[in-house]
Amino acid sequence: MSPTLAVATTNADKVREIRQLLAGIPLELVTLANWPDIVAPEETGSTFEENARAKALYYAAATRQLTVAEDSGLSIDA
Numbered sequence: 001m002s003p004t005l006a007v008a009t010t011n012a013d014k015v016r017e018i019r020q021l022l023a024g025i026p027l028e029l030v031t032l033a034n035w036p037d038i039v040a041p042e043e044t045g046s047t048f049e050e051n052a053r054a055k056a057l058y059y060a061a062a063t064r065q066l067t068v069a070e071d072s073g074l075s076i077d078a
Helices: 012-021 048-063
Strands: 004-007 028-031
Touching (some): 004 012, 004 048, 012 028
Parallel strands (some): 004 028
């Protein structure tokens, strides 16, 4: 049995991208769809990196799984 890696998303496109990046690595990928009752954490970081780290730690604690997360968005200099 392969180790499990939780991907902190329900976005099918993101999961597909991650599966492609990890192709050939013996991992079972699971998503937040496996835990529909977990409420999303507040994003209080000042950077995408801070929010991704906070989400990974939050979901790892909530699911008791090794977890990766990402955070992205649009940045516009005003």
